[in-house]
Amino acid sequence: MIEISGLAKRFAVENPKKLSEQEKKDPRLKGRFFNSVRDVSFSCGKGEVLGLLGPNGAGKTTTLRILSTALKPDSGSVSIEGEDVLANPLIARKKIGFLSSSTGLYGRLSGRENIAYFGELHGIDKKVIAERIDEMADLLDMHSFLDRRAENFSSGMKQKTSIARAVIHEPALVVLDEPTTGLDIMATGTVMEFIQRLKNKGTPVIFSTHHLDEVQLLCDRVTVINQGKTVFNDTLSNFGALSDGQMHQSFLKTLSMDTGDADNVVNL
Amino acid sequence: MWLIFKKEFKELLRDKKTIIFMIGLPLLFFPLIFGAVIFFMSNAADKAENEILKYAIVGEAFAPEMAAQFSAQPDKFERVDIDNSIDYKALIKSETVDFVLVVPEGFNSEVLTSGQHTLNLYLNDAGLNRVVGRVSEIVDVYIDEFQSTAFAQLGLNEDQQAALLAPIVLEKQNVADDREVWGERIGGMLPYIIFILCLQGAMAPAADLGAGEKERGTLETLLISPMDRYKLVLGKFFTISCAGLITALITVSSMAMWGIVLSQGMAIEFVVEIMSMIGIIDFVLIFLMLIPVVAIFAAVLLSLSIYARSFKEAQSYMGSLIMVVIFPVIIALMPGVELKGGWVWVPLTNVALAMKELFKGTMDYFALFGIFTSTAVIAGALIAFCVHWFNKEKVLFR
Numbered sequence: 001m002i003e004i005s006g007l008a009k010r011f012a013v014e015n016p017k018k019l020s021e022q023e024k025k026d027p028r029l030k031g032r033f034f035n036s037v038r039d040v041s042f043s044c045g046k047g048e049v050l051g052l053l054g055p056n057g058a059g060k061t062t063t064l065r066i067l068s069t070a071l072k073p074d075s076g077s078v079s080i081e082g083e084d085v086l087a088n089p090l091i092a093r094k095k096i097g098f099l100s101s102s103t104g105l106y107g108r109l110s111g112r113e114n115i116a117y118f119g120e121l122h123g124i125d126k127k128v129i130a131e132r133i134d135e136m137a138d139l140l141d142m143h144s145f146l147d148r149r150a151e152n153f154s155s156g157m158k159q160k161t162s163i164a165r166a167v168i169h170e171p172a173l174v175v176l177d178e179p180t181t182g183l184d185i186m187a188t189g190t191v192m193e194f195i196q197r198l199k200n201k202g203t204p205v206i207f208s209t210h211h212l213d214e215v216q217l218l219c220d221r222v223t224v225i226n227q228g229k230t231v232f233n234d235t236l237s238n239f240g241a242l243s244d245g246q247m248h249q250s251f252l253k254t255l256s257m258d259t260g261d262a263d264n265v266v267n268l
Numbered sequence: 269m270w271l272i273f274k275k276e277f278k279e280l281l282r283d284k285k286t287i288i289f290m291i292g293l294p295l296l297f298f299p300l301i302f303g304a305v306i307f308f309m310s311n312a313a314d315k316a317e318n319e320i321l322k323y324a325i326v327g328e329a330f331a332p333e334m335a336a337q338f339s340a341q342p343d344k345f346e347r348v349d350i351d352n353s354i355d356y357k358a359l360i361k362s363e364t365v366d367f368v369l370v371v372p373e374g375f376n377s378e379v380l381t382s383g384q385h386t387l388n389l390y391l392n393d394a395g396l397n398r399v400v401g402r403v404s405e406i407v408d409v410y411i412d413e414f415q416s417t418a419f420a421q422l423g424l425n426e427d428q429q430a431a432l433l434a435p436i437v438l439e440k441q442n443v444a445d446d447r448e449v450w451g452e453r454i455g456g457m458l459p460y461i462i463f464i465l466c467l468q469g470a471m472a473p474a475a476d477l478g479a480g481e482k483e484r485g486t487l488e489t490l491l492i493s494p495m496d497r498y499k500l501v502l503g504k505f506f507t508i509s510c511a512g513l514i515t516a517l518i519t520v521s522s523m524a525m526w527g528i529v530l531s532q533g534m535a536i537e538f539v540v541e542i543m544s545m546i547g548i549i550d551f552v553l554i555f556l557m558l559i560p561v562v563a564i565f566a567a568v569l570l571s572l573s574i575y576a577r578s579f580k581e582a583q584s585y586m587g588s589l590i591m592v593v594i595f596p597v598i599i600a601l602m603p604g605v606e607l608k609g610g611w612v613w614v615p616l617t618n619v620a621l622a623m624k625e626l627f628k629g630t631m632d633y634f635a636l637f638g639i640f641t642s643t644a645v646i647a648g649a650l651i652a653f654c655v656h657w658f659n660k661e662k663v664l665f666r
Contacts (some may be wrong), residue, residue, distance in 0.1 A: 012662070065488075070488055070491050070492050070664075070665075071661055071665070072661070090494045090496070091494075093492050093494040094494045098488075103486070106279055106486060108279045108282040109275070109278070121271065121272075121490075121493040122494055165489070
């Protein structure tokens, strides 16, 4: 069970003059600070897949980075299986597997070494790591390239290796930040299968995306963030019900919901 | 921490670029350059010594014997007949002749009556040449001859002759031993070379370990691994330090090795002599002094690297760092700057000076403690800053 409530995070704006006109109009800009995330709350139960939606710059990546402990929020709380993530980031990190589309690999290490390195960082025994790598190589069909240097991998091979790397420590929660952005159809398929497999195993998954078909296919719950605030947080069926099962319309409808700002300009 | 060090080092060793800079360049390239320079220099010197010089003598009639000496050596000199009224400068410029020797009227051995003779030697002395030396070989014979003729006429004995030629001799009695003399010359350059090499060797891996991780998108994953941040920093820090030290060591030893190989015969004895004068302990101390210096470099490089958004940005920051490092070392090279007073407290300069003193064998070993401690403290502070820097979101997610 993952619970996130009242998250807020602001960033100092180094040079307010450099901001574009559009950025200056954003209600989240307060003086020298940009309140990227203002009030985000959602929860995800065991075996559930949660889709995080929102326009570009809504605060999705910031939220997921807070969740993965890369960033510290200014306020709010995050708990995984009762463990306070903010108070014990090191313990929480062992429970989280994180992957984004921009995550890279160490090019001069082989696929196997890349995965093993993160396993060792998690303090897992070398023997166990070797077993798990074999297991995952079977599952993701990685045997042909596992011992080659990662710099020559295709995007599909890279993504498979990244997936294996993200779950080598068998996390209690998997967080994916736009995992399919920039990938070809085959690699996207690999990611989708991977999420489905986690779901079958009962591991909760939280992922952000711009593809509503992915949401429809995999998600149990949907959370929409707009301008740093949660505007929708409910089940997939209720999300679809907003406009008779038309996902696209439902999404637009949630964006027009009140974020508490007078001039709610949405830029898609 | 060692896990990170091990992995970073493995990755480093697999990087062709780093290997070339760290090992290939100092081991093969530098000696090759030195060898080529020495080869071309000795070639040019040989040529200047052995080429046949085209010459003209004006006033040959006044010194027929000397003129005969020149023409008696056709393998060294080639006579060109010129018109006396022509400007010598133009002749030399057009390479019709290499030199023109003008013998004055009344040139004879009776110097006591005629007074001093002046021979004018026209030549283009801008480039490398041995004209004066080779002409002197012939003229010197006459100088000796004229001298002895004059001395014989005056009836002076050998002591009187020597006293007349040089009434007072100022003889230098150097109390500094060879080690101090050569230590002052070589010891000043040594830290300069070593510092730059350490920095150079540490730069490529530093850029890769900080900005490189950001650029490849591996940093975020590393940051959210359950490894204390300071361990991450230290693992990276040790990798960079090691790379710097290894580069410096390889370069210095390859220079020494190739120096011995290239300079055969006499020069070997000289090198061996210099090396044997400096004790093992001094070498070890020089190396020990280097460790906190490399630590300072590594900490600064890593901080710059992690701040940079990209590899390119990191490299431009580091480029300017070389200037910052060169300055305090140049100060140590300047004459008059010694390991005394305020200079003991100037970071980098004090280490450079101490290395020179160690090389010279005139080190005050107690000062070493102070220098080592202060440098280590600075290094420690910089590492602490680096750890702090690695905890800042503003730096990591720029």
